[in-house]
Each structure stands twice: as structure tokens, then as C-alpha cells.
Amino acid sequence: MALSEKLDSIPPSLIRRFFDLASSMKDIISLSIGEPDFDTPQHIKEYAKEGLDKGYTxxxxxxxxxxxxxxxxxxxxxxxxxxxxxxxxxxxxxxxxxxxxxxxxxxxxxxxxxxxxxxxxxxxxxxxxxxxxxxxxxxxxxxxxxxxxxxxxxxxxxxxxxxxxxxxxxxxxxxxxxxxxxxxxxxxxxxxxxxxxxxxxxxxxxxxxxxxxxxxxxxxxxxxxxxxxxxxxxxxxxxxxxxxxxxxxxxxxxxxxxxxxxxxxxxxxxxxxxxxxxxxKRSWDAVENMRREYQRRRDLVWKRINEIGLSAFKPKGAFYIFPNIRNTGLKSMMFSEKLLREAKVAVVPGIAFGKEYDQYIRISYAVKYEKLNEALDRIEDFLRNKGMI
The missing domain is CATH 3.40.640.10 (Type I PLP-dependent aspartate aminotransferase-like (Major domain))
Known part of the structure; x- marks a missing residue:
């Protein structure tokens, strides 16, 4: 099979689909993309400038x-x-x-x-x-x-x-x-x-x-x-x-x-x-500071997800949680689309990660603590208004 045929057989990423859709809407809190909200440490930026000045071009x-x-x-x-x-x-x-x-x-x-x-x-x-x-x-x-x-x-x-x-x-x-x-x-x-x-x-x-x-x-x-x-x-x-x-x-x-x-x-x-x-050493200090903050966010989102009536495996690493939405009666695509349009929170449908996971969603907690808390409030209100909890 030619490379062009292989490319035709591969569907676009659902993660990008929801990220792009969220980007076109106002007042969206996006929990869809796996990107640190931290800026690159300043000293690393300075090293890049140093590299330019030294002729690494x-x-x-x-x-x-x-x-x-x-x-x-x-x-x-x-x-x-x-x-x-x-x-x-x-x-x-x-x-x-x-x-x-x-x-x-x-x-x-x-x-x-x-x-x-x-x-x-x-x-x-x-x-x-x-x-x-x-x-x-x-x-x-x-x-x-x-x-x-x-x-x-x-x-x-x-x-x-x-x-x-x-x-x-x-x-x-x-x-x-x-x-x-x-x-x-x-x-x-x-x-x-x-x-x-x-x-x-x-x-x-x-x-x-x-x-x-x-x-x-x-x-x-x-x-x-x-x-x-x-x-x-x-x-x-x-x-x-x-x-x-x-x-x-x-x-x-x-x-x-x-x-x-x-x-x-x-x-x-x-x-x-x-x-x-x-x-x-400053690089590794920054890594540890980010890790601690991710853990603080992990603790918040895991606690809130369980309090609102959903359930989730408690993450041991990375900055994602994979809640089970079986109790809502909705499949992951429908749930994610409704959540985006009605609550203005972007998540990724679980089916993006495998056909067996259509009763899950992925939440990225690589967002500011306050924004994450607000997004969880919106999710809770959405579930309550829909009679799902």
C-alpha cells in the first residue's frame, strides 16, 4: 500500500477536533489538550538566546x-x-x-x-x-x-x-x-x-x-x-x-x-x-515545582469527580484523569459535545483512545487550579441540570 493510501485510511485526531472546536467558541475552559500551562523556565530561554549569539544557527x-x-x-x-x-x-x-x-x-x-x-x-x-x-x-x-x-x-x-x-x-x-x-x-x-x-x-x-x-x-x-x-x-x-x-x-x-x-x-x-x-539545577527545581502543582490539581479533580457522582481511577502520574461516565447514560462523543456546547467545558471523548472506552472521558488538569475548579463547577451544574446526578 502506498503512503498516500495509508494516509487516506487514518482519521484525524479527535483530540484536535475538540481542541479546534473549543478554540472557535467563547468563554470555553479547555481540559482537552495535553499541554503544560507553565511557561518554559526563563533560564532555558536565556540559553536559547545564548545559543543564537554563539552561532548555533x-x-x-x-x-x-x-x-x-x-x-x-x-x-x-x-x-x-x-x-x-x-x-x-x-x-x-x-x-x-x-x-x-x-x-x-x-x-x-x-x-x-x-x-x-x-x-x-x-x-x-x-x-x-x-x-x-x-x-x-x-x-x-x-x-x-x-x-x-x-x-x-x-x-x-x-x-x-x-x-x-x-x-x-x-x-x-x-x-x-x-x-x-x-x-x-x-x-x-x-x-x-x-x-x-x-x-x-x-x-x-x-x-x-x-x-x-x-x-x-x-x-x-x-x-x-x-x-x-x-x-x-x-x-x-x-x-x-x-x-x-x-x-x-x-x-x-x-x-x-x-x-x-x-x-x-x-x-x-x-x-x-x-x-x-x-x-x-534550576531546571530540576522547576520540574519539581511543576510536579507538586500537578499533584495538587490531581487531588482536586479526583476528589471533585467522585463527589459529583462520577468515578475515576486515581492517577499515579502524567496530568490526565479518565472518569467513567456510565451513570450519565450517554456515550462519550454525545457527552463531550453536550458538555462543550452547554457548559462550555472541553474534554476528550474516551472513544478517541479505544473503541472499548466509549463510557469514559479524558480530562487534562494542565490548567490553572482556579480554572480547573471553575470547570468542575460547570461539569457539576451540567450533570445536575440534566438529572444525571
Whole structure:
């Protein structure tokens, strides 16, 4: 199938649909988009200006500036227990979406299958399709904290299965995988000889004493794992579009070739700024301040959601909550549209994250505390006026 045909087969993102619709209306409180409301820390902006002044305005290496690859390697050793060669085992990319497609393209053959536990971020299945594969969706259950169990995965694995995509902390549920969870997934991957794409962009946004663990740090897993990450969420740099992938050298070599013939390289002065930021204590102080505020908001929204008569798994990470709206009698699309038009609150219908989740909605609490509280008041009034609570 030609790339143009694959593109025709992929529907637009429902997240963007509701974001765009909300943007065209007045007095909307948007809880739909997964973007930090914090500004990029000032010292990181200053580093970008410094990079410009120092002449980082030209092409960089296809693989990314060495100074940034080295700084990320230091961070990986310190925080993730992953020891890599910055020369050969890391690539700097334009955001963290791109390396998912790039990573799949390095090994996936036409028609091979990729297991994707649901509910799931909307980009994964399209990336598999564009890379020539077939996404195989694996439902998970709220009562099991939306975690994929090996018995579930075994029901969907086949001779054509080549890889598994995981996301922890998870978008849209806020689930965080424990070491035990990852060890079970690792055993499954080894047993079925699967590659793993591990999306870890929310790694520093965790609560209640949880600690993020990278599956590539487990014994023997590095050689079959492509770890995808970036700085959009960590340093509130969504518009800067800078990410990275860590993988065995044979994977990175192929990803560099794809980079070479698409984007050439990420913006060089931004790479300079991030390299400096990674070694600056102020950056990590800012990360911790943001994490604390996200936890404060998580506590508010989880408490209010349960008080108003809905229910939700308590997120352990990221900045999303995935309420169950079964009691309202509405499916997620109808609920979200009515909420937007009548209460002027934008959320994302659960069906955007998997067909099994049409009785859920996703709320992003990456908005100011006061605005979040106002949005929850509007949701409560909407439910009460409709006789749903």
C-alpha cells in the first residue's frame, strides 16, 4: 500500500477536533489538550538566546549535537539506570512523536503486527500503519488500573507479532507501571521475541511516592527496546519540538538515515539550550515545582469527580484523569459535545483512545487550579441540570 493510501485510511485526531472546536467558541475552559500551562523556565530561554549569539544557527549532525547527546546520557545514567554510548545509541529528534514512527520503520515489515494496550495515545496506531504494520489493540480494565496483563497479551499475539508499545506514565489514564509490571512485560517480550517501544515522556510527573522505571534498564532489555522521550512535558517546552530516542546502535543507525532524508536535523540553538538546561539545577527545581502543582490539581479533580457522582481511577502520574461516565447514560462523543456546547467545558471523548472506552472521558488538569475548579463547577451544574446526578 502506498503512503498516500495509508494516509487516506487514518482519521484525524479527535483530540484536535475538540481542541479546534473549543478554540472557535467563547468563554470555553479547555481540559482537552495535553499541554503544560507553565511557561518554559526563563533560564532555558536565556540559553536559547545564548545559543543564537554563539552561532548555533546552522545545520547540525543528523543524529543531533553531541553536547546534547552526552547530557542526555548523563541523565539516563543518573535517573534511569541506563548506560548508553552517546556516539551510537541516541538520536535527537523533532519532538517525541516522530521517533515512534522512525523506530517502528527500522525493523517493521509490511503486514507485521504491533500490540498496543488500550486506552492509548492517539498517535501509536497511525504510526504503525504508516510504518507498514498492523496495529493490534489490546483492551485493559479499570479494575486492574488499565495495565496490560500477560494473559491479555497472549490472546492477541500471533506469528506476525513483531513489537509491543507501552506508555508509562500513561496518557490518558495516569497509570504508572511498577517494576513488577515491567518485569512481566519483559518476560512476555522475550518469550515472543518482540521489540518494545517505550514512550516515557511523562517520566518526571509522578505522585504519591511512585518512581518511574525505564523498561530498558531491566536486565537484557536494552537490546530489544526503543525508549522514546522528550522535553515538552518535562521542561514545559511543547512548542520547541525537541525529543530523543535511545536504542541499540543498529536501530539508531537506521533512524539517522530516515532523519537525513526528512528533517535533516532538529533546530541547533534549541539543542544547545536543552544541553545546558539538563546540567542546570534550576531546571530540576522547576520540574519539581511543576510536579507538586500537578499533584495538587490531581487531588482536586479526583476528589471533585467522585463527589459529583462520577468515578475515576486515581492517577499515579502524567496530568490526565479518565472518569467513567456510565451513570450519565450517554456515550462519550454525545457527552463531550453536550458538555462543550452547554457548559462550555472541553474534554476528550474516551472513544478517541479505544473503541472499548466509549463510557469514559479524558480530562487534562494542565490548567490553572482556579480554572480547573471553575470547570468542575460547570461539569457539576451540567450533570445536575440534566438529572444525571
Amino acid at each position: 546552522h545545520y547540525g549532525p543528523n543524529i543531533g549535537l553531541y553536547m546534547l547527546r552526552e547530557a542526555i546520557a548523563e541523565k539516563l545514567r543518573r535517573d534511569n539506570n541506563i548506560d548508553i554510548d552517546p556516539e551510537k545509541e541516541i538520536i535527537i529528534t523533532v519532538g517525541a512523536n516522530m521517533p515512534i514512527l522512525m523506530g517502528l520503520a527500522t525493523f517493521l515489515r509490511e503486514g507485521e503486527e504491533v500490540l498496543i494496550p488500550e486506552p492509548v495515545f492517539v498517535s501509536y496506531a497511525p504510526a504503525v500503519i504508516l510504518a507498514g504494520g498492523k496495529p493490534v489493540m489490546v483492551p485493559t480494565r479499570e479494575e486492574e488500573e488499565f495495565k496490560p496483563r500477560n494473559e491479555d497479551l497472549k490472546n492477541y499475539v500471533s506469528e506476525k507479532t513483531r513489537a509491543l508499545i507501552i506508555n508509562t506514565p500513561n496518557n490518558p489514564t495516569g497509570t504508572v507501571y511498577t517494576r513488577k509490571d515491567l518485569e512481566e512485560i519483559a518476560d512476555f517480550a522475550v518469550e515472543h521475541d518482540l521489540m518494545i517501544i517505550s514512550d516515557e515522556v511523562y517520566e518526571y510527573i509522578v505522585y504519591d511516592g511512585f518512581k518511574h522505571i525505564s523498561i530498558a534498564s531491566l536486565n537484557g532489555l536494552f537490546e530489544r527496546t526503543i525508549t522514546v522521550n522528550g522535553f515538552s512535558k518535562t521542561f514545559a517546552m511543547t512548542g520547541w519540538r525537541i525529543g530523543f530516542a535511545v536504542a541499540p546502535s543498529w536501530v539508531i543507525e537506521k533512524m539517522v538515515k530516515l532523519h537525513m532524508y526528512t528533517v535533516t536535523c532538529p533546530v541547533t540553538f534549541i539543542q544547545y539550550a536543552v544541553a545546558k538546561a539538563l546540567r542546570d
